[in-house]
Every structure is written in C-alpha cells, then in structure tokens.
Amino acid sequence: VEGVAAMYWNFLQENMETDRMFTSYSSLLAQSNIVTPVELRRNMEDNNITSNVSFSLTPVSFARDTTITVTQQEIRQYYEAHKHQYQQIATRDIEYVVFPILPSTDDIALAQANIEKIYDEFVASDNLRQFLARNSDKPLDTYYYKKGELSSVSAALDSFAFSATTRDVLPTYKENDFFRAARIADIKQLPDSVFVHHILLQRSNKEEATKAADSLIAILKSAPGRFDELAVEFSADKNPNTLPGVLGWFDQQAYIPGMESVFEAPLEKVFTIETQYGLHLVKVSERTRLHKKVQLAVLVKEAVAGKETYQIIYSRANNLSTESKNLEEFNRVAIQNNLMIIPAPGITQDAKTVSGYQHMREMIRWAFEAKYGAVSPVISVDNKYFFVAALNGIHEKGIATLQEKQAEIESLLTMEKKMERSYQQIREELASHTSLESWAEATGRTISTQTGLAFGSMQQTDPKFAGAVSAAAEKTMYGPIKGEIGVYVFRVDERLDGAYYTENDALQNAAYFSGVQIQMVPVVLQESAKVEDNRARFF
Template identity: 25%
Template structure:
C-alpha cells in the first residue's frame, strides 16, 4: 500500500519521463529512417502554390537545356560562352515556375490538350511548324510527311539489336529529342488556349474604340520655350521633414522592394607579369631549331603549341596579314618568327604550296563502319543508284545515318580543307580532288560515305602552314602573388569600414552592388552567381572567400541586408527630395514669369534665358517628342490647344514649358470601327502577354530556394 502511494505521488514525474522517452523514440526513429522529413524540406528548389520543384527535376532540365545549347553552338564550330551556366539555370528556373503557374490556372479553368489533339499537331492534318520544318526538303520547300512517319516508326518502334554503340546512342538521342518536342508542343498549345481565353475575355466597347480613335486623330505642330529645373540652384530650395514624410506616405506603394544584399567588392584581373612574357619568349625561341628541322611536325606540335596543327591547305587570301606576308616570300620549310601578336608568340613553317578550290560543296549518305552483310549490301545498292543518277537527296533522307544532314538531303554545305579535316585526310583528299557532279565512296572515322560534289569554287593559290603558337599566360607564381596579396589585405582589413577605406592604397577600386536573388552578374563580371549565393547565405559584415571568375579574383564584404518590404524614408530620401525640388522649382519659375508679364513665345524665351524651338506631329498617343523626350503634359495639351495662342506656363518633367500651336492636322477619314477595334485589341493583347505571367506570380505563393543550390 505504501509503495502504491509513492507511485501515485510521483505520477507527474513519471508522465514527464515517459513523454520525454516517447519523444526521443519518435525523433530517433525519424533520424534513423534517413532524415526523410528534413530531406523532403531541403530537396526543393522552389514551391509554387504547394507544388515542389525538386533538385533532381531542376538539374535534369538544366542538363537537358545545356546539352541543347552545346549542340547549337557546336553546329557553328563554337563552344558555350563563359557564364552560360548561370544564364541557363535562370532560364530553366523561370520556365519551370511559369509552367506550374499555367498548370494551376489551366486546371482551374478545365483547359487541356487531349491525346488526339496532340497527335493531330504532331503527325495529323494540322502539324505544327516546328515539326514541319524538321521534315521539309530545303531544296523544294515541300514537307515530307512520309519521312516524318518513317522517322517516328524508327525511333518509337526500333530496337537497339544489331546496332553499334554509336548508332544506339544516336537513336536514343533522337527519341529524347522527339519526347522533348512533344512536351514543348503540348505546353505551347496549352499556353495558346489560355492566352486566347484571356484575350477573348477583354472586349472593347464602343466608347473605348471611339476614345482610342480620337486620341490619335489630331496631331499638332507647335513652337515652344523651356526653362529647365537645373537653372535654379538646389541651395535656394528648402524642403522640410514634414514635406518628405507627406510625399513618402503618398508614394509609399511605389517603394516596395524585394530582399536585397548590399555588397562592397573589388576585382583584380589575373594577367601575366613581365616575367611571364619573358619566359614564354624564351621558350618559343628554344623550340625554333626543332620546329625548323623536324620531319614529324604534327608530332612535335602536338606537345608544344596552343593552336593545333591542321594538315590542310588554306587559300592565301583567307590568311591573316602576318601569315600571308610570310607565305608570299617563303620557300618550302622556311621558318619565320617569333612574332608577338595579341598576347601570343608565334612562328610559321611553310609545309607546301598548291593551287585548288578554296572550298567545295558536298552532300553525303553515311553508313556505319561495321562489317554487317546486310548493311554492306544496302550500301552498295544505294551507291549504284546514286552513281547512276538516282535522287541523291531522297536517298540521303531515307538511308543516311547522319540525321542532321539527312533532313537536308545529305547537304553538308560548303567545306574548306580545314573544316573537312575533322573527317580525316582521306575524306579531304577525295572531295577536293573530285570534279563537280562526281559521286564516289570514301571512309572516315565516323562511317562509310557516299559523296557527291555539287559545287567547287575557282582555283586559287593555297599553302599549308604549320604554326607554333604560345599564348602568354599567368604563371603559378604570378597567380600566387596576386592571390596572396588579396589574402593579406582581407586578413588585415576584415571590417566593412577598413575594407573600403584602405583599398585605394593597394590599388583596389571598391564598387557597391545591390543584389537580388535573381541576379546573375555583378558589375563587369557576367557570371557572378556564386558571389550572389554567398551574399544571401552570409551574415552582415562577413568577408567572402576569394572568388576566381572570368580571369578575375573577386572579393567582397556584406555591407548590409535589406529585408523584403517597403524602403524606409531614409533609403528613398534623395528620390523624394528630387521630386519635391522639381515641384518647388517649377513654382519659382512660374511665379517669376508671371512677375515679368511675358505674353509672346519670344518674350517668354527671353524671360527664361532660353530659345524658341519647334516640335511636330504630336498627338495624345505620342510617347516621346523629338528633341524633348517623354513629356505627358505636352502630349495632353498640344492637340487640344487653340492655334496661334500662347499656352502655359506648363509644369513638365524636366522644366517649365510655354507653347504655341501653329498647325493642326486632323485625319479626314471617318472612323473604321473594325480597324480601330482590331488595333485596340492588339494593344490590349500586347499588354496582357507582357504582364499576365507577372500578375500570376504576384498572386501566387512562391517559395524561392534556388539561392541554396546555385
């Protein structure tokens, strides 16, 4: 009994102990199950009206877009520019946000794209232009639907059996391309339906149309005199705190701003030192004897030049001035240099001369290199048909493994020896020695080709030149010296004030940037996304690491954190003062003019210490007046002012105006209701297309976490 009483006395404590143990058990179970809850909350780039964009989804879209951009640049012999990654990330993020917003709105409205409708857009009677373009013969301009259907049968029903690794890879690429195209077409159709519905919901009434017509019906020509506000010294204008407060409260809604980070920073260009230039010059001079005497130029250059050796002849007229000057006077195996040009030292060696076409235009049908009897038989059969005058373009579209050129009838375009060299020396020799119209076979590292030369330029002098080029780059010592100098500076100047105050002594120029989460660049640095990411995850007063971007070192200090909301009166004080000052200066000018009793434009101009100018063709719809700019007071006054009378003074954006209309032109044609209605609708639709997404964003609940990831 005594024991029972003790238990009752300790009941409260037992409940607490059991509760804590139970909580520990639950939390422990969560932690041991892989942090599922926490991972779900961390694994999101954004949340739009409750729908998550996961890191994996986002990264997959980024990879897909990056590959598309790389392929596009590759077609022109270029690589993605520096800084493209940040731009692609932003483009994909914006696109995914817009898609979710549109999905929400279209779902609410019951707007869909059915399977039958999508099939009609992709392969039916109403095929979209994007698909037609891919399957249109560029020579005839005729869309080949049968080619489209054959292509779809191949990528959707074809198997990887009996395919080489390269063929299987190409097939998978084409499948993915078509899947992405389907998604884009469906999304575009959905957007089109949504925008059509929105535009049809805005119908102008008779008064809207008549008002729009009347606004542009009359235009005026006038003379004017203007006294700018800058003619009044700022020191003569007094502005009180109460006036600032009153204007702030009146304009407060214009001072909304998103979250920002104020960063003070400097950059240091990573450039070669004098010692680096000397070292590079010494190195190229040490290679000269070997470059001039070696029989294996390609082998020697493969380890010693920044410009790869291309075993090809180039027309003399396409050479740069230094090379052309050398070639015109050199003998075979002569060497010239080093020549310094554009931060590089270069030497030339003349390997050969010839006369031939600068370029040839070819088309081809490519088959895989594998020794498969069926492929070989088809290859031989297609070659015989092409050789005997068959439709080469049709054969290419049907049989060529190079699908990029196949859609253009096998056309590879104009090729120089340099551009053709990527297909190997056999291919170069074959196409440049062949006559126009000849059809022949040749192998390359990529496959077996049936080739036709369709055009040849006239023969010109050509030369094969080996180049030994060494670009002067910052050495590791130069790099370290620059880096260590910055490290020492930020170690001793690790506060905002000293970071900025002492920079000029070290030759560092401090800049200030107000950054938002959406920014990519920072001043002259186009790709500064990692700096912005740091700024939004740092604390006020933190010094950044030394970032290396675009051949610059960049270091910054987080000077301030600006929360989302309204700018404070102090933050916009200068803006408020400018507005109040303009109003007060206008009053000063207008009172002075009244006292002087001016009555004509000339007398007003004299009183304003100004001159008389002319403006023409100004209607209510005029956006900017030639010679004046944006002045709504003039576009609202001139078309309706009486002729040959002085109107003013008028308070404008930039100064006080006095005008006199001397001519008016009124459109004599009666209003065409249908034409004016169409113009009005186009204007409304344009405004809607530009603003609808932004309105949807403002109304949506969007959680933007991308700064955690990129």
C-alpha cells in the first residue's frame, strides 16, 4: 500500500509541476499579446466606416467547362508551389454494406405470443414491481410522469396515463418492435421539484444516530429556526460549496437515492430518512406547484432477431465478405445482390463513429491495419448490425500526394482560368463605358446594392470585394475586380462614419482572438515537439 501511495504522490507532484509550467507559459503568451493604440484605432475604423455600394457580380463556378483546358504540367507546377498547404493527418476511405439485425415475421409473432400468454396475469397482479421484474423486458419505472412527458416514449402511453384510473388496463399494442400493455400503478399530486435541507448524522451504530436525531428533533420542535445553526454544529456534511444544511433543489432526475419521500413531505416538517450516507434529518422549505402525476406499470416484450434470423443475416454478410477478395469484387457482389454500398471517406484513426453509426472502433482499427483494396471480415456492432467494408483510399500523415490532390487542383485551376476569362471580357467591355449603369444596360447585367458594408465585416461577404470597396473613392466606377466567387464591377454611392463599434467592442474582439490563440498552444507545441498520439491503438 505504501508503494502505491508513493507512486500516486509522485504522479500528483509531476502533474502539478507540469500544470504550473503550462499555466505560466500560457500566461506569458496571453500577456505578451498586446493590442497597440494604432491597432485599436484601426479595428474601430474598420467596423465604423461603412459603405453603401452598387455592384454587378459575374459569378464563376467550379463546374467543369469543356472550353477550358488544364494540363498535367500546370497541375504539377501548382502542386509544387503550394504543397506546404497540403499537410494532412492520416485518414482512410472505406465503402461498406450494413446488415441491420432485425426480427423476422416469426420473431415478431413470437414476441406477441409471449406477451399475450402473460397478459391476464399482468392484469390481475397485486405486486406489479415483482411481476415486471420476472416477466417484462423492462422493470417497473418508478418515475412519476406529468402529462406530456410520456409522449417521447409513446403517445399511446401518455394518452392512457391521463385518461385512465388505477382499475383500467391499456390492452396490448405494437409500436415499432415493441409490444406493450400498461396499468396505472399510482396517481399522486406532486411538485416538479423541492428545496431540501438536511443534517447528516454518521454514528458508529444506528441506535446512536437515532438517539441523536430524536434529540435534535425535540430541539427543532421548540425552536424551528435553529435548523441551519444545528447543521453547522452536528451535520457530517461539510460541503464548502453550499450553505450549512442546504442540499438545494431536487427533482425526480436529480436527488439522493433513498430520499424519494421528500417530494411528498409537508413544508417545514422535520423528519428522518436513512440513506447509504447515514441518517438524515430532512426539511423541505420550498416546492413548485403540484401536478397530477402518474406512475405507470408497462409490460414490455421486444421483438428481437432469434437465432435462426441472426444466422440468416450473418450468412448474407459473410457471403459478401468471403466472395469478395478485393475492392472490385466487393462492388460486383454487392451490386449483384442489390446491396447498398455506402461511402465513408476521410475516417481518422481516433474516430469512434462512421456515418452516424456508434461504437465503430473495430472497423476503424481494421481500416488502418488493412492494405488498399482489402475486404473486411464480418464486423458485429452492438448486436444490432453486421458490417462488411472495403478499403478504397489510404492517406498517410504528412504532405498529400499529387494523385490525392489532382482533382482538387484541376478544379481550382479551371476556376482561375474561367475567372481570368471573365475578367478580360469585362475589362474590354468597360473600356467603352464611363458608368456602371450604361455598362450593365449594354451587356444585360443586373445591378445590385448593399448597404452598411464595412471592412471588418468580411465574414459576411466576399473578402476581396469588401477590401476593394474599403479602398475605393466615392461616386467612381471600379472594376473588374476578381473576388472569391466571381468578377465585380462596383461604385461606392455613399460612405458613412459611425460610432457604434466602441473601444470596448474592439478590446473584446482582441481578447476573443487572443483566447483562440491560447487554445492553439497545445496543438502547436505537440507539432513542434513531434509528439505522436498513439491512443487510438488502445481505445
């Protein structure tokens, strides 16, 4: 034990030292990130000086254009000039087929027969808790529901619960793969929440605790206002984060197990409750409005896939896996059997989900261990699904290859050439026009307007357009200007100098970006120190 304690103490010391070092380092960076008066003034100007603009946009898209040719040499040159931008983490591309493990018609009929076999006994039972524990797929729910709360479980249950009496029974009905029958177990008028005070008595035996409780109750009968005072002196609950004797607001989803009776307790009455923590003197000082609440006993039988059904579904998945030796065969066999192939590109090594499916670590580990074109064995997930996957893409950590970025670069260069073509065309058109309106009318283009455009609001519009507008003189036509999404021709109709963006706004903005930078420190340090994160191998 001493050795374990020493190891733990050393661990704490090392952690504390590392934590203090990182805190000091982060503080150093935060304090050195100073906003100068010039930067502050510029930030305010960028957001307070706004322009009302008339403009025409000739959009340019990434769509393929047969009149534009991009050569392999151009793609390679662009890649070599920009490869530093193509750093990537290790990912895998897979495509997969999922086989849901669903009950057959026979399985559903069996579940129905099972619930009908015990329905009469359920109707007659005097001990619903015990009966459901023995016979139902779900035990008795002790929660007291108010009207509407059961709707998320079943609209039929909610409707029955608040229109029936304790003598009524909701006959068996089917919803999804569940067969249910229900009875009202109890009806009460209860609050949603109560404010609870307590004095926790922890003694060597129950007799001593009871004796102490009796003495305190006798004091409180004659002096009820001394509850908090006695809690300070006698309660074993010394939580420094709450007032003496205060447990706070409880509801049915957040309370100390064993204290269920507080929801029915009269206000200000002191009584005892025994829990795993000891004997409590309890008082309820406040409660919310009373509602009719119902405890419902629900007999549930779920239709699940039986052994035969399970084997049939597994056999279909296994056939796909064993008949597919590579990626091409995987696609061929899946199509022949009318199976839907789902693509899942860009899976990271530490991912836990794939296309919304949870608990997919086994398939992700397989993807990172397999070779390109490999087909997985049948992978079972949560006893709900079988998966068979094929690996159709491997992207290693580092700079992406030209082959990986080929299509992206070709699309980008195509857009650049289309942008240049539009730019030159508009430039030639503008040579014979002196106003935005005459050019637009002659070429059939539309003039739009935008008000309140500020340099600091680039996130709301094309940043290149916003930058050009901020530097332009009023009442003068400018263009063509290449933007992010097309070519602009514009005129600043009016420029306004406001004062709504204050120095305090600028300081808050600077503090926000400083916080973002601080959050990036661990990532930058990890990269610079070449730290390898291998947790995905074990989790």
